[in-house]
Amino acid sequence: MKQFIVLCLMSLLIVRGNSKSLDKWFDGMQSDSHSWYGDMVDDTKRSIPQGCGGKKADVYLVIDTSDDVSSEQLQKQTDFAKELVTIFYMNQDTVRIGIISYGGKVAMVTEAGEYNKHHQIRDVIDIIPRIGGKRDNAGALNFLRNKVFTPSSVRPEVGHVVIMLTNGFSTNAKSTAMNAKLLRSKGVYVYTVSVGPTTDMSELESIASPPAQKFVFSHENPQLAESLIKLLHIKECDYQVSPPFEGETKICAANRPVDIVFGVEQLGLGTRHATDIISFVYEILGEFDSSTDINTAVIMSKSPNYVSLGKKVQKISDVRTKLASMIFPEMSHLLKKIRRTLVRSQKDTQKTAVVFIDNNMDLTKKTLIEAKRNKFMKIETYVIYIGEDYNKRELEMIANGADGENVLIIPSYADLLDSKEMILKAICRGMYMFCSSPISLYGLQT
Numbered sequence: 001m002k003q004f005i006v007l008c009l010m011s012l013l014i015v016r017g018n019s020k021s022l023d024k025w026f027d028g029m030q031s032d033s034h035s036w037y038g039d040m041v042d043d044t045k046r047s048i049p050q051g052c053g054g055k056k057a058d059v060y061l062v063i064d065t066s067d068d069v070s071s072e073q074l075q076k077q078t079d080f081a082k083e084l085v086t087i088f089y090m091n092q093d094t095v096r097i098g099i100i101s102y103g104g105k106v107a108m109v110t111e112a113g114e115y116n117k118h119h120q121i122r123d124v125i126d127i128i129p130r131i132g133g134k135r136d137n138a139g140a141l142n143f144l145r146n147k148v149f150t151p152s153s154v155r156p157e158v159g160h161v162v163i164m165l166t167n168g169f170s171t172n173a174k175s176t177a178m179n180a181k182l183l184r185s186k187g188v189y190v191y192t193v194s195v196g197p198t199t200d201m202s203e204l205e206s207i208a209s210p211p212a213q214k215f216v217f218s219h220e221n222p223q224l225a226e227s228l229i230k231l232l233h234i235k236e237c238d239y240q241v242s243p244p245f246e247g248e249t250k251i252c253a254a255n256r257p258v259d260i261v262f263g264v265e266q267l268g269l270g271t272r273h274a275t276d277i278i279s280f281v282y283e284i285l286g287e288f289d290s291s292t293d294i295n296t297a298v299i300m301s302k303s304p305n306y307v308s309l310g311k312k313v314q315k316i317s318d319v320r321t322k323l324a325s326m327i328f329p330e331m332s333h334l335l336k337k338i339r340r341t342l343v344r345s346q347k348d349t350q351k352t353a354v355v356f357i358d359n360n361m362d363l364t365k366k367t368l369i370e371a372k373r374n375k376f377m378k379i380e381t382y383v384i385y386i387g388e389d390y391n392k393r394e395l396e397m398i399a400n401g402a403d404g405e406n407v408l409i410i411p412s413y414a415d416l417l418d419s420k421e422m423i424l425k426a427i428c429r430g431m432y433m434f435c436s437s438p439i440s441l442y443g444l445q446t
Contacts, residue, residue: 104133
């Protein structure tokens, strides 16, 4: 495989000498003083072109070493990874490369920036530890999001890239897709490269950035391997890196009047989770530009009338009668309260609702009826579901928007704050608001 890649790339170099148009293409990619053919590594001639030297990026190679990866498959992965490394112009100020090994658990083999020589990274790949266990793609992606691509671990002002070598077939495909989406929402480009005789392409596509034809590859397909190398050049050169934000920057600003109501059904959610959501809404509101025409409200469900039970002991029959007549509010009551609040909005004002749901809440027939009434009143409704056990069809019946785009799934309450920018991006877009979120710096794909 390695020899084939080398031959393919040598063919490109030969063609380059005879093609003016290809010369222009390569010249157009060169953007700094580093020669495309210059700066030899370790005093040996490169088998792969230098790439766009000087372009800043933190790149992580993620290698699958779970139980069902054979020694032969692992060798193919490491050979491919070592060849891939030579694409980049490595330097503490330009491209830094990190290596991760995962199976049932995740191990940081070397952090980006720990080594800045190609031979050092190749040596690390040669002795990569086998983690073993059942493949946990979701865990690896969650590790990348929460432990790797953080302000303290990577340079926030540069491009961020993940190249994940795996055959898919994880323990939880749904969780994998969600964690991949959350990682991409941070502005990380994710490539997947299939390994092994059988591959779950649907899972690889759910992990990778869209479109699949540009971000999903097979290491056994020479043409795709060649395309991956060329695409990495292009993508690295295409990063539009903006300077860090100075001062306080609001993510969302309205370009027309907007009334937005957040609904929290605290009885169904429970006190602890309701408190988490209220804190989250507080953070969300801090990203709205108060100088623009945005008005907001937070509506909570009404508590049942405990006073009706009385303050003294009573006959059993009397207490049972009162208990039988007690009605606990549910999501339908909350949706009705939201509608009654928003119908008071002035004409030509965008009416938006954001409701939070988890698996402790029952979506009754009454709830779906109230949701339908809200849609009739042209209330743009977003559903934020927290958890992994959900019925998306039911959630789409509460929300509106095409293809479930107004349904946002957050894996757990621990992930809520990390999902703030993803949620803001969706809400701002739906409210026709200006979104200046830093998550769009790298041409975000979600």
